[in-house]
Amino acid sequence: xxxxxxxxxxxxxxxxxxxxxxxxxxxxxxxxxxxxxxxxxxxxxxxxxxxxxxxxxxxxxxxxxxxxxxxxxxxxxxxxxxxxxxxxxxxxxxxxxxxxxxxxxxxxxxxxxxxxxxxxxxxxxxxxxxxxxxxxxxxxxxxxxxxxxxxxxxxxxxxxxxxxxxxxxxxxxxxxxxxxxxxxxxxxxxxxxxxxxxxxxxxxxxxxxxxxxxxxxxxxxxxxxxxxxxxxxxxxxxxxxxxxxxxxxxxxxxxxxxxxxxxxxxxxxxxxxxxxxxxxxxxxxxxxxxxxxxxxxxxxxxxxxxxxxxxxxxxxxxxxxxxxxxxxxxxxxxxxxxxxxxxxxxxxxxxxxxxxxxxxxxxxx
Ligand SMILES: Cc1cc2nc3c(=O)[nH]c(=O)nc-3n(C[C@H](O)[C@H](O)[C@H](O)COP(=O)(O)OP(=O)(O)OC[C@H]3O[C@@H](n4cnc5c(N)ncnc54)[C@H](O)[C@@H]3O)c2cc1C
Numbered sequence: 001x002x003x004x005x006x007x008x009x010x011x012x013x014x015x016x017x018x019x020x021x022x023x024x025x026x027x028x029x030x031x032x033x034x035x036x037x038x039x040x041x042x043x044x045x046x047x048x049x050x051x052x053x054x055x056x057x058x059x060x061x062x063x064x065x066x067x068x069x070x071x072x073x074x075x076x077x078x079x080x081x082x083x084x085x086x087x088x089x090x091x092x093x094x095x096x097x098x099x100x101x102x103x104x105x106x107x108x109x110x111x112x113x114x115x116x117x118x119x120x121x122x123x124x125x126x127x128x129x130x131x132x133x134x135x136x137x138x139x140x141x142x143x144x145x146x147x148x149x150x151x152x153x154x155x156x157x158x159x160x161x162x163x164x165x166x167x168x169x170x171x172x173x174x175x176x177x178x179x180x181x182x183x184x185x186x187x188x189x190x191x192x193x194x195x196x197x198x199x200x201x202x203x204x205x206x207x208x209x210x211x212x213x214x215x216x217x218x219x220x221x222x223x224x225x226x227x228x229x230x231x232x233x234x235x236x237x238x239x240x241x242x243x244x245x246x247x248x249x250x251x252x253x254x255x256x257x258x259x260x261x262x263x264x265x266x267x268x269x270x271x272x273x274x275x276x277x278x279x280x281x282x283x284x285x286x287x288x289x290x291x292x293x294x295x296x297x298x299x300x301x302x303x304x305x306x307x308x309x310x311x312x313x314x315x316x317x318x319x320x321x322x323x324x325x326x327x328x329x330x331x332x333x334x335x336x337x338x339x340x341x342x343x344x345x346x347x348x349x350x351x352x353x354x355x356x357x358x359x360x361x362x363x364x365x
Pocket of ligand 1: 006007008009010011012029030031032033034035036037038039040041042043044045046146147148149176177178179180181196197198199200242254289290291292313314315316317318319320321322323
């Protein structure tokens with residue numbers, strides 16, 4: 001069996017890895033570069049129980065546990081560690097609190113502990129994605145650089161993918177192109193996937209910040225707008241901060257994602273106000289990326305209805321790094337055995353949502 005995976009983000013790489021664990025050959029076709037999009041520019045924060053009470057709970061539990069197992073099993077380093085997580089605010093009247101973070105300014109009230117090393121963890125998402133791809137390649141997977149432009153079909157069966165003028169034949173095709181999976185809804189009966197833009201900064205903080213993640217509400221002086229920054233110090237001596245979303249439509253080409261200088265300026269000003277450590281640290285990266293979302297907020301994980309051999313795995317929204325391993329494991333079971341055993345994929349069936357109306361497609365470039 002030969003499985004063609006369209007997209008070399010965290011989802012595509014994880015599916016290739018778990019197919020390799022089952023002895024199945026995968027080829028990942030990536031148009032720009034492994035982890036070039038959200039999978040390389042997101043927070044990499046992992047929480048075991050923050051999806052409890054939603055249809056994502058079992059996926060998140062399994063995936064959180066798999067992250068720990070993968071860090072033990074694969075001889076590579078992607079900055080996995082358990083950490084404490086706190087919630088707080090700034091720009092609102094201060095409050096007495098039992099908590100405090102040494103690297104935050106006096107403007108910040110840390111109001112509560114949101115997670116402990118038992119329930120929260122992190123990875124460097126780009127390094128994790130690259131490591132999963134490398135581990136898949138060590139098991140025989142291939143990485144092919146090229147832009148997928150269509151799915152080849154023999155009637156109602158997917159037989160390969162079109163890459164420019166060529167057709168690469170395979171026994172199964174998986175769409176894992178993140179927000180660009182919306183293009184696959186022109187090729188297959190699939191609902192739309194949208195891209196929501198987020199901006200982030202990466203600071204060179206060295207060893208000045210301990211393993212403490214923070215989720216804040218910050219009222220901007222002047223505008224009064226409330227931002228919700230997320231701050232993740234990492235094992236490589238950097239600290240990642242995201243917090244400002246944008247409305248720009250997704251560019252057709254992932255290489256043409258740009259950041260908005262105004263959004264990054266606001267994010268930087270906020271960082272300097274809330275943390276003297278961030279205020280004195282050089283900025284290593286100013287960036288933006290799009291998270292893939294569906295109309296109901298749940299991912300699409302499973303077969304494409306009516307087209308044998310076609311599958312989709314995308315739409316993981318803010319939890320794509322967390323939920324990639326369990327998605328990869330379940331997709332490998334589905335493709336190889338005909339059904340997933342570790343998870344019930346019914347809530348993620350793409351047929352629950354109406355297919356894309358091509359007239360509604362909005363992209364730039
Ligand atoms: C600001 C921000 C912070 C986030 N923080 C977290 C977090 O802390 N924890 C967490 O769990 N999640 C987080 N997320 C969400 C997470 O990053 C995403 O859900 C996840 O990366 C999506 O992975 P993906 O593989 O589906 O898509 P992507 O990473 O978008 O990868 C899709 C790949 O497909 C390729 N591609 C596109 N079109 C084609 C084509 N035609 N042919 C070939 N290849 C193609 C692209 O080049 C890209 O490499 C965050 C997201 C954002 C935006």
